Amino acid sequence: MEAGLPARLHHTPSAAPAGIVHLGLGAFFRAHGAIYVEQAMAASGGDWGIIGVSLQSPGTRDRLAPQGWAYTALQLGPEGETAQVVTVLRDVLVAPENPQAVLDAMIAPAVRIVSLTVTEKGYCHEPSTGRLNADHPDIRHDLDNPLPRSAPGFLVRALQARRAAGIPPFTVLCCDNLPENGHVVRGVVLDLARLIDPDLAAWIEAQGAFPSTMVDRIVPATTPADLDRVETLTGRRDEAPVMHEPFRQWVVEDRFCNGRPDLGAVGVQLVDDVTPFEHMKLRMLNGTHSSLAYLGYLAGHQTIADTMADPVMAQFVDRLWRSEIIPALTPPPGTDLVAYADALAARYANPAIRHRTWQIAMDGSQKLPQRILGTIAEGRAAGRPVPGLTLAVAAWMRYASGRDEAGGAIEVKDPLAPQMAALWRDDPAATVDGFLALSQVFPAVLRDDAGFRAELSDALTRLVRDGARVAASG
Ligand code: CS2
DSSP: OOTTOOEEOOOOOOOSOEEEEEEOOOHHHHHTHHHHHHHHHHHHOOOOEEEEEESSOSHHHHHHGGGTTOEEEEEEETTEEEEEEEOOEEEEEETTTOHHHHHHHHHOTTOOEEEEOOOGGGGOBOTTTOOBOTTSHHHHHHHHOSSOOSHHHHHHHHHHHHHHTTOOOOEEEEOSSOTTHHHHHHHHHHHHHHHHOHHHHHHHHHHOBOOOEEEEOOOOOOOHHHHHHHHHHHSEEOSSOEEEOSOOEEEEESOOSSOOOOGGGGTOEEESOOHHHHHHIIIIIIHHHHHHHHHHHHTTOOBHHHHHTSHHHHHHHHHIIIIIIGGGOOOOTTOOHHHHHHHHHHHHHOTTOOOBHHHHHTTHHHHHIIIIIHHHHHHHHTTOOOHHHHHHHHHHHHHHTTBOTTSOBOOOOOTTHHHHHTTOOSSHHHHHHHHHTOTTTSOHHHHTOHHHHHHHHHHHHHHHHHOHHHHHHO
């Protein structure tokens, strides 16, 4: 090492064939699924090394390449930090640069699982119905071109090539925060396959597997300051570390068509039906995360931990759990929902995790249905008031308008951002009418519910008049 230059993290990747291709190589997968797979191989063996695929940009590949695909995962607990180096990646491909290389990786017989974290919008489906949006520009492209752009396109074209070559299908393992996520990805894959070749769709239906999963670990985006922190702690420069909380959970339906790593050996819960776990996590964690993100952002809080340090917001979220969300849930086997809520409150308050409200606020139009609107619809059908979640929806509208409480611009990241910015009116009832007409977000049962419309207008009126903190204290 030259004097003055820090040591660089470096690793020589194993030459063993990869068993998994992962689409959407973001920080979440690198801090969650990749670590479980690495540990499962250490515990029980198997060639399950991972080829990561970035569907958009080359940044992660470019930062990981000089490190031999290794990276540091830094665990941030209230009591301190611990670092581990993860070496399970065998290669990283960038789909837009070379889609054929991605297909070749997915077609290799040694690859027996294709896992995905492509975010809610990556499935090209209608969030309110779960069906493929055949008008999506990437889907239209993928119907006409053998080299795809979308995640469903890569899955279908790779399965088509495997079928043609007599290679059995891989298991499609969805790791995104969608309800019945295996069912959703199966639906979009079969819808797309049917449009390309109905026989292919029948083959996938008969031979493929799409287990649903529930994934959980809080992984804030890595910042430049985090790179320095890792260097100070480990003595090595890593250009692509990931930050994560100590907690992790992965619940997986044990329906794989072509083998799997020994996930059970490393704490993954293998179950017959993941639905109650998914509902619990999406509604109790992600639903309150989004609620705190919109209200917290509007109240001027940078992170979830800052928002939880505001007693008004901590009490607000506690009311959401106890009065609005838990009463609508069936607890998963062996789970106490009140204890789960208490654990969430402690996780959110972890001051070492700087999870920005702005980051969680992203893509609200894709997140709200499964996180918040289902609970609202069920609560209303049961005659149970849901004022806090209704306020959260109003806060999302206010946020999505692109103006904060001081009139400053908000950088809204959402596929519907331009459309939503145009919906804001001086009259809250008119704003609510405009948003409720978004049928890709709101299910008919809420669009047609005059009581919900009126309560949402009231909530938005209070939010605009009094500000987020006062509205949340009510
Ligand atoms: C968050 C999730 O960004 C978001 O929308 O709600 O990423 C959340 O941190 C994870 O699902 C936790 O498991």
